[in-house]
Amino acid sequence: MRRLTALLLAGSLPFAAIAQDPASEATRTAQAEIAGRLPLNDPRDEANAMRGKLAEIPGGVIQTADGKIVWDRRPYAFLSQAEAPDTVNPSLWRQARLNAVHGLFEVVPDKIWQLRGYDLSVMTIIRGKTGWIVVDPLLSEETAAAGWKLFADTVEAKSGKRPIKAVIFSHSHSDHFGGVGGIVTPEQVKAQKIRIIAPHGFSEEATSENVLAGTAMGRRALYMFGSILTPGPTGQVDTGLGPKLSSGTIGYMEPTESVGEKGGTLTIDGLAFDFLDAGGTEAPSEFVFYIPAYKALHTTEVVTHNLHNILTLRGAQVRDALRWSKVIDAMLLKWGGTAEVALASHHWPTWGAGEVSALLANQRDAYRYVHDRTLFLANRGATLHELADQTAEAPVQGRDFSTRGYYGTLNHDMKATYQRYFGWWDGNPANFNPLPPEQSAPKYVALAGGADKLLAAGKAAVAAGEYRWAAELLNKLVFAEPTNKDARMALASAYDQMGYQAESGAWRNYYLAAAASLRGTAVESLSGNGQSRSFISAIPTAVFFDALAARFDAAKGSAAKGAFQFVLPDSKETVAIVVGGGVEVPRYGVTDPAPTATITMNRATLDDVMLGQAQFPALIQSGAIKIDGDRMAFLSWFALHPPADPRFNVVEP
Incomplete structure (x- = not known):
């Protein structure tokens, strides 16, 4: 991978390592074992990742207008080293180096381009009859704008502005629509009649995901994506699915039309697109499509260059591995042997009709294996943890890197299918x-003969390379x-080695972030994405009030009773909230006949509160919120909705 090495070296900066344990002998042995059985020097993926490169953003640095860095590849210059360090699984190292290639790439000559390496996801640009068709404009407005500028400066500068x-929007996850405001404005969409096309159910799924359980999902996402780790050979190297998450502004625009669950053909700017519904696979709302004129198949996130998650570590609703495999098989039956290039919303394309068909067949088999092996073993009495532990990797995973567990894993995907x-x-x-861990842990310590004996047993397990057993023991302590520093450091050591050995970027990040939390070295001040007004405003009002109900403190509010009527004049909506018995029940579109209090406020004012730009007391005082009826009852009820701490402990009580 010499050519790739030279590319990654350009614009490199020195790497500052986190002080932690080196790779143990057991870890070095494990790394050597996987390196020995996989064809890590197979050049095909590197050739595809490099193919058609036209230009790049110098250093891979993208900033906001006020100078805040939202994307920076310079700290990842360590990936220029071709040989994997012993602190990184060599298979993951290979994937990370491929994901680190960034720039503008021509996929189909003068017809299709991709911007890769400037966010977790990939943006695709397709030439229509009179203009451009943009697919999946990244997570952040800033990265999308920078990518579009690179495209305009490179392609439009030669062929003319269009x-x-x-x-x-290929599916309902924010890393595929959040940057839309970086390439078009709502005013342009309206004035120029720009079509925004999405799969059925997109609006509700895109704006509702993570709202109800957003605090916990967001906290776990910091571990899963390694956002609280410093980049480096002993820290964050990749997510498997892509380099990392950008940290810009997430926006939203409402689709102007949707593709129904039966799919079908649309002509977009003079170009025919054939859509196939894929909802219920990687996302609740998703499609894939084929462009006959270009013989190009866009596999969205249903087929990428890794095994995906059936249940993501950050949390989500469990996905359907069986449907996933069937959708891929439908793609193979419909377009296999015809499609000459497959490109997706992550990773690099695959060229050649035979290669595309093989990619689809192998990915189909991987998800089918996850599903069928889970049920085969469960129906013979294997439980959630047993079935994953006694299953060897699928035969296809030994010969096709695109099916390996760089993001999802066979282990946790089988557990998710069981669930x-x-x-x-x-x-x-x-x-x-x-018993919950806080109650059972002291009893385990006492059973072991005290903290010193349990600590000694845990350290012995670490020394013997039995890291899973060591983690189980030391986690109890x-x-x-x-506050037992020795226990924390010993557990962190076990997590280090499990992280180093992990082939999944998500597993590695989670283990190493856990170790950093125990050591107190996690980069907790790292800022994440900000949601724009367009995104917040698109969240359905009913979903917001359901989320508010989930914050109701039933312990303190067990005696609270009443009915609170919300009237939102600007959006012409009403919500009645009935409180009693330790719960509150929002009734969207309902007017209560005898409310305890009626609260009149614009939905735009509610958005201000959600964005943190206004507080209820000040809004009440200013008259932006009008309260009729029992004002004190409303204020007392509203006080029973404390915000959750977004930095709650994950790896300790």
């Missing part, structure tokens, strides 16, 4: 209602004695 005629069918419980009554 308007954007359509934007396609989909059977729930969280393994059927053993001892595990039906166990940390939960029993969270």
